[in-house]
Amino acid sequence: MIGERVKRLRQEKDLSISELAAITGVAKSYISSIERNIKSNPSIHILEKIAEGLxxxxxxxxxxxxxxxxxxxxxxxxxxxxxxxxLTKDQFEEFITIRMLKNK
Structure with a gap:
């Protein structure tokens, strides 16, 4: 899951949640909720910030x-x-699904 990957990558970089929050501008509570899979579908924009920070x-x-x-x-x-x-992940997935249905 995304949260587990974010947590693993953050720990590999030896960063605390607070440090990652400071680097990315994303609230540490939000990062924590992603890592604990409470926020299971974060926006691509937030994930892009986290990826850049990591x-x-x-x-x-x-x-x-x-x-x-x-x-x-x-x-x-x-x-x-x-x-x-x-484009959101949901929109992209919807596009792929529609495209696959049209090709059947």
């Missing part, structure tokens, strides 16, 4: 099995473009 690619936080090294640069560009335009 100095990892956003995909490292988002993906259970993939690392940014395994994703080609065009996919990374498209993901960044989607984030920059404000």
């Amino acid at each position: 100095d990892v690619p956003l995909l490292t936080i988002l993906s259970e099995n993939e690392t940014a090294e395994n994703i080609d640069s065009e996919w990374l560009y498209l993901l960044k473009k989607a984030i920059d335009t404000g």
Whole structure:
């Protein structure tokens, strides 16, 4: 889950929640709720801030099995473009679902 990955990455960087909050500008209570999986669907914007604060690619936080090294640069560009335009994870998933249904 996202919260477990955020916590693991934060601990690997030897950062406290307070330190990560200071770096990212995200409230420490919010980061804590993500790590404890209370906030199970944080916005992509918040996750992008956390990824930057942890100095990892956003995909490292988002993906259970993939690392940014395994994703080609065009996919990374498209993901960044989607984030920059404000596309949410739910909207992206809905698009994929609709697209898959049309192809059946």
